Amino acid sequence: MWVAYKDLENQMSYLDRRTFRLDRAFYSPKALFDSIERYADLMEVQVSEISKSGCDVMIRVKPEFCSKEQTIKAEFLNYLLGDSILAKDD
C-alpha cells in the first residue's frame, strides 16, 4: 500500500502537494518568515511540525489566484531557497 502511494506521489508534480517539508539544512527560518510576508497577498501558509531538523509548511493559494497555483508555489519556494542561501553567506 505504501509503495503504491509513493509511486503515485512520484508521478505527481511536487507543486501539486499542499504540504512541503523544509529541512533546516537548506531553508532558514528567517528566510521562511520573510518569504511568507512577501507572498502574504497571494497565499496563506501554515507552519507546523517545527523541529530541530526543520518544519512542514502547508500552502493554500488564495481562491482568486488558483489558476496560477503552481507558479505561485514554485516562485515562493524559489524565493525562499534563494533567500536561505544568501542568509547562510552572511
Next chain:
Amino acid sequence: MSAFDEIVKKVGSDEVYFEVAMSVYSISAILKASYVFIDRCYIYLNKESNERVTIYLKAKTLTTEPKSLAGEFMNQLLNQRLQEIVDKETGKIRELLVAQSFSDAQLVASGEKSEKPFGYKGDPLDVGRLQGLGKSDELPGQKNV
C-alpha cells in the same frame, strides 16, 4: 533505458527529480549549485534521510529540456564539490598570497637573510629598482647622506 534515465525521473513535460547522496555532495555544494540554476528553473530540495536528498527541478521556460537541465545541474554539483576540495587544499596559500600582495610587510620568510634592513628606506623587495628609480635606497627628491 540508459543509467541516466534511471537516475533522473521525468514528471510531465517540464519537471524532473533525482536523488543525490550526501556522502558525495555536501550541503554547501548542493546549495551553491542550486543558486547557479535559480534563474533558469524552480527548485525544491527535500532531505529524504540523513544520506539522501531529492532535488526537484521545473523548467521556467517550455523550450528547456528538463533532462538536460538535470544533467547540467549534476555537473554543477560536481564542480562545486571539486572547488571545495581545491579550496581545502590550497585555501591557506591563496589567502597568504592575497594578504602579501596587499601588505607592505613581508609576511612570508624568504629563507635568505636580506642584508638590507626592513622598512621604507631599506626597500628589501627592491620596489624602487623595479619602478626604474635607480638606486633602491635613493628616492626621488631624497639624497643619501
